[in-house]
Amino acid sequence: MLKWGVAALAVLASVFVGLASWDGLLAEGSVADPYVVHQVRIERDGFGVPHIFGKSDADVSYGLAMAHAEDDFANIEEVVAAVRGRAGAITGEAGAQLDFARGLLQPEVDAARTYGTLSADTRAVVEGYARGLNDWVKAHPSAPRVRGLFPVNGQDILTGFLLRSPFFIGLDKPLAALVKGEPVPRDSGPADERGSNAFAVSAARSEDGVTRLIVNSHQPWEGGVSWWEVVVHSDAGWDFAGALFPGSPYPLLGHNQNLGWANTVNRPDLVDVYKLEVDAGGENYRFDGEWRPLEARRIWLRVKMGPIVLPVPRTVYRSVHGPVLKNDRGYFAIRYAGFGEAGQMEQYYRLNKARDFEEWQEAMALQGVAGTNFVYADAKGHVAMIYNAKFPKRAEGFDWKGVLPGDTSKALWTEYEPYAAYPKVIDPASGWVGNANNTPFLSTAPADELDPAAFPAEWGIETYVTNRAWRYQTLFGELNGPISRAALLRIKFDKGYDRRGWAGRWMAKVMAVEDPALAEAQALLATWDWSQDGEGAADALAANILGKGARAGYGGLPLPDAAVELRAAVAELEATFGTLSPPLGDYQRLRRGRVDLPVFGGPDALRAIYAPVAADGRRVGNNGDGFMMVIEWPTGAAVRSQSIHQFGAATVRARSVHYNDQAALFVAEKWKPVVLAGASPE
CATH class of the missing domain: 3.60.20.10 (Aminohydrolase, N-terminal nucleophile (Ntn) domain)
Known part of the structure; x- marks a missing residue:
């Protein structure tokens, strides 16, 4: 009995060691592009922003990769891991979802097919960047968290673009619905409440030309x-x-x-979903009156669970339309703008x-x-x-926001x-x-x-x-x-809210709640000036309430239960501050290392600050206004510009002075100079 127990433990130990190491042992990088010696110089300004000088554009992209890896290798490595289908080996289930998308979309196949369509000078820039990453990893062999990701080549860089770009045009919404077996949403609108701003004013309209x-x-x-x-x-x-x-x-x-x-x-609506008619064996689909073979592939997701990486199998499909997913509702093909293109x-x-x-x-x-x-x-x-x-x-005559028939070429755009x-x-x-x-x-x-x-x-x-x-x-x-x-x-930097939008509808619902226990909170909200500028007693309570309604309101989803959310807001503020009216600057913070500063603004404000609640009950920014620039062309003079980053240039180097040296300027809504060759900072 004892001998059997020891043997069983030995087997279990060997299985554990195998699961912990198999992913790295089997993995290997790409064949590197032919090596080129690059002439490059990297200088950093007083805020640690790298200025890359090179003889050729490829020299510059090589130096850019070296500098970026120094500041942000952890995130670059995760991008490369996703390119390899190994994001799950670093970040677990979240990464495995990206690996599934990679297995479904096959960006590496499209990259190999289309890489040669890029111009020679574009390929030189892309390959210079890949060499820079490879050389940085060679100089820092202990930096990678998993084995076999490097070297990378130009096709890998293109693969990364092909993998990530569809999610910027809305692939996330129908793909998530299909994976869950839910109805595909008709709305091609925003995925969540985050976004961007951009403005331009001509010399003819500006006060100073x-x-x-x-x-x-x-x-x-x-x-x-x-x-x-x-x-x-x-x-x-x-x-x-x-x-x-x-x-x-x-x-x-x-x-x-x-x-x-x-x-x-x-x-806009750039993603279409098709319902396929598939035979009983799941091997063929009907298209223009004929049966065509449905391509099926087994992919293996590598999912990190604690100290081990588990292999998880999935099956994905492909038709003439594009990638195909099977769920309890049937087989659905996806086609999206730019599918498989390197441009x-x-x-x-x-x-x-x-x-x-x-x-x-x-x-x-x-x-x-x-x-x-x-x-x-x-x-x-x-x-x-x-x-x-x-x-x-x-073509006219189809409901392009709905699920399309997959059995006719009339609905298949090319x-x-x-x-x-x-x-x-x-x-x-x-x-x-x-x-x-x-x-x-x-x-x-x-x-x-x-x-x-x-x-x-x-x-x-x-x-x-x-x-x-x-x-x-x-x-x-x-x-x-x-x-x-x-x-x-x-x-x-405006921090106001318009009653015509989701915030107006949401606050009206909050104020309509009939509960004497919430009357004090509603009376306070009635004094709110509809701006998250930190100048009113109601700003913190409004920040809490706005945060609870922003995602649904912005996404056009049903607003949450206002009574439930208002009660929660009251409880949260009283538990943390003992009052419903703490200063907004005490409640909403920017934190980075030892820096802990008040920051004003709010979700979907022009001064956009998205701030989930932290363990201490305060809202801590993690999205919104971040890197920004104000660029100016005076008539007859050189360009001048200023910028700011919410943290600093050393995005993951916590020991660097540039890890958070711009944060104080950022919360004060101030700028730092940008020096371009031949330009002068203001």
Whole structure:
């Protein structure tokens, strides 16, 4: 009996060791691109922001990778792990969900097929970036948390783009529903209450003859889609200041000497779901009166559970439409704009290098970026809001917001509308443009707006209006004369809420609750000035209530039970502070390392702060206003710009002074200088 017990323990121990090590032992990186010696110099300014100098653009992207890995390797590694289908080996179940998406979408197959369609100079930049990551890992062999992720090559970098970009155009909503076996939502609107702002004012409308651009993307403050700032300079003419996500070989927004842009996520209907007719054996599907084989593949998800990594099998399918999921409701195919195309890597690089509005629009006409608004400004005084979306050419007669029949080619689109047809507002008479994740038909002054009737219903252009859009429309409308820099920044940092939006509906529901025990809280809320500026006694209670309703209200979902949420708000504030009216600055905080500061604003305010409740009962920011820029082109003078990051340049290096050295400026709504070659900071 004892011998059997020892033997059993030995077997269990060997199984445990095997599960703990099998993933790393079996894994291996890609074949690296041919090695090139890069001539690069990296200098950091007083805030730790890297300035990358190189002879060629590829030299610069190599140095960019080295600098970014120094500041943020943990997030870069997670991007690479997702490219390999091993995100679950690092982050557990959450990563395994991304691995499932990778197995379903097969971005690595599309990357191998399309990589050669990129121009030679774009491939050189992408491969330079991959070499930089490889060399950094060689110099820091203990940094990776799992084995076999490196080396990477240019195709891997493209794979990362192909894997992540569909989720910026709304793939997350139908995919999540199909995985859960739920009905596919008809709404192509916002996934949650987070978003972005962007504004541009022309020299003709500004008070001092300066064209201005506000870059104000809202992203998570940490993780794989958090911003990292960089300035690049090459002898080949690449001079650009801006920010990027882990895994990108170049900035995704910002400015060069002559022009710049900001992005805000849009949500037109760019994803279609098809119900397939499948035979009893699940091996064939009907299409145009014939049976076709349904491709089936087994994928293995690597899921970290404590110290071990467990292999979990899943089966995914593919039809002529695209990836296919099976659930209790049947077999469903997914098709989305930009499916399997590499053009986004080409387009962003060309935008970086554009010298004027004509070249910039030529890059936009590549239609590589499937979706996201572009708000543009330049040295010549042009301003524009481009509702960029790769609209499928869809046939009339189908309910394109619903589930489509998968048995006919009449419902299967294969082409896209041209860039020339996109909704655009260019150089309006009002002299200003803006977007805050809202319908493109509220992009400027009312007299200059686009006509919704000019665009087909099959395009699925969103009609949603965010609180931020209501606010900027009101605030710009109040400026009858020239627009000063100070006035533009007041709009950007506005903390108000409009009663016409979700906040108005939600607060009305809260105030309508009939419960004597909540009368004191309602009386306090009645004094709220509809601004989260920290100047009123009701701001903290309003912050709590707004946080409870924002996600449902912004997403167009049924609002929660107001009585339940108001009772919870009262209990939470009294438990933490002993009062319903603590100062908002005591209740809402920015925390980073030893830095703990008050921060004002709120969900879906132009000064966007998203702050879940922490263990001590306070709201602590984790999303919203983060990396921002104000870019200015004075008439006849060099560009000047300023920026700010909610934390600092050293995004994961907790021991660095630059881990949180911008936080105090950020909460004070101040800026730091950006120095571009030939430019002068204000």
